[in-house]
Amino acid sequence: MSEPATGEPPRAPEDGRVTLVQVAKLAGVSPTTVSHVLSGKRWVAESTQETVRDAIRQLGYRPNNVARSLRTRQSKMVAVVVPDITNPFYAVLTRGLADAVDGSGYGTYVCNTDGNPDRENSFLADVVDRGVDGVVMASGEVTGGVGPGGLGVPAVRIGGDPDNDPHVDLVAPDDQFGSHAAVRHLVERGRRRIAMIEGPHASGFGRETGYRQALAESGIPVDPDLLIRGDWTRPGGRKAMHALMALPSRPDAVFCANDLSAIGAIDAAHELGLGVPADVSIVGFDDVDAATIVNPPLTTVRNPAYETGYAAGELLLSRVNGGYAGDGRTVVLPCLLVVRQSA
Amino acid sequence: MSEPATGEPPRAPEDGRVTLVQVAKLAGVSPTTVSHVLSGKRWVAESTQETVRDAIRQLGYRPNNVARSLRTRQSKMVAVVVPDITNPFYAVLTRGLADAVDGSGYGTYVCNTDGNPDRENSFLADVVDRGVDGVVMASGEVTGGVGPGGLGVPAVRIGGDPDNDPHVDLVAPDDQFGSHAAVRHLVERGRRRIAMIEGPHASGFGRETGYRQALAESGIPVDPDLLIRGDWTRPGGRKAMHALMALPSRPDAVFCANDLSAIGAIDAAHELGLGVPADVSIVGFDDVDAATIVNPPLTTVRNPAYETGYAAGELLLSRVNGGYAGDGRTVVLPCLLVVRQSA
């Protein structure tokens, strides 16, 4: 919101919009002066200000932001590109971002890529063509930063590999810590054959690392059969769980890389007549709303989606307005285990 | 996406972006010509086109959309103003809208109002100042349409009172039909004391009307004590349910105006040791994802959020590109009961 709340719906007096020159004409001053009373960038006599403001009110003038953007080279807009806004995690992240930047008059533009790299790139191109002042990339990676050969606008990556591009700001959950806590909790509960349902990509970092680390600490060897790939969705989790349970020697616990997968896994357990957590413990990752709705309530690692979006917004603002132009910063947000009843 | 997918991330060759004049200079033609080969609005000799395209490639030129918008007076952006993108219903609606307009090169801009009328109005002002080509208003009402005294851009309202402003396009779920079906289903199951948890506003239309109608048809008088106000949230539903169950003569069924409230009601039932649907039947409205996750799975009315957003997008496009300039159209989308296990 770049203008203060009025409590009244905006109205255009006629069909064509009023321009600054018309205001100037009515007020009997030059456009320059009108601009200055609006921006306050140069001193204008009190009396003149009055006249101008009257004219503005009388005409119902509203500045044309497109023209303004063209001249000032900033659009007061940030973009967030996510796989799917329908996914609660990204919805919450988006809200955090919006709340962070709204106060400074920035609007939020959303792109859904479905995780398709072609769409990621064309949306990235699209948003910089649209002149956004910053972009937060929560789908796929972005490299090159803002420097030469880069995107041309400040960017911040969400999650992903910290080493990927040190020039781009990054905000990431402490995946490894969270996973570690989750798996540790499982072994503390006496589980030994602990499977993991991963995301679709091969990934040596983050969630899988924490899993391996916790296992190693407990002297449990990792069984490659117990590492299975999901696709972040509920049906994907269900399928993976069925595969796991068809194994000659079943796991007695499964750690899922996100909640949706975990919910799918619970579906599968129910279908198989397995008790959760009696027969098999399940823990998720993210702590979406649904985690408290599913039966049994899901033990999961809280992924601070809102805070992530908010932090990304602040990082962006500090580059756009704060004058920060240094190298890429990394902020990692804590992920705490929340124990409910599924494990 | 206004440019086709490239499969490659966009890069700027130098720090400052390349402009059309630079391309023209390199190609040895006038800016006019470059513009024409880009837009195809006027014929340009094949050989010249080649030269120009080469220059474009060589420089990595990308058109500046802000400048383009200023001149053409369209931003290729639509805005959607919702109470909260975090609410799955609005997230899905937003996705439908985005999918509808994306193919025509329109981007989607999101505003969260939290239902605050001041924010609604200032966001409305903000988006028209930003020059969006259309806005879909899913939070509160918008009146005045695009005509004199109106907003200045095409708008479509989501839900709300059909009679409110006939000049503005409206897409609404068939609330009344859906509610009617839900309540009928309840009486068919033998329920007679059927409560309703409403939204926060007094509302004579839609969901409540269907409720009353179904009751009337079945010869059941409406008991004002059984009509209680919620706030669309889970805690709100829980509280309302507790109030209902504290009544001297308890309801044996409750129809909730949305799923979140229904889930809260189920929470309350569990807290009270009540079986669902054994002791009390519960039906919701919306059919969000969580409806299949809750225990027992929620019987609810499917509110076609995606289709609603999509339809809104089409309505907008038909005004922006399709040349439609007639009076407000109304499209009402069917709401079907989906029977699961809570009633």
Added chain:
DNA sequence: ACCAGTATGCCAAACGATTTGCATGCGGGT
């Protein structure tokens, strides 16, 4: 009278595209 200093406002050039009308060159019909 003169000059420095301050207060106030205007001119005109950007910003980067689109678009209307005109200019030019050429081929062919009379």
Added chain:
DNA sequence: ACCCGCATGCAAATCGTTTGGCATACTGGT
């Protein structure tokens, strides 16, 4: 020779702001 029509391409105005540099007027000190 002359004129018409067609195919091309360009000049210049325009969209609505912002902003650096300059002009003007007035104050007060000498």
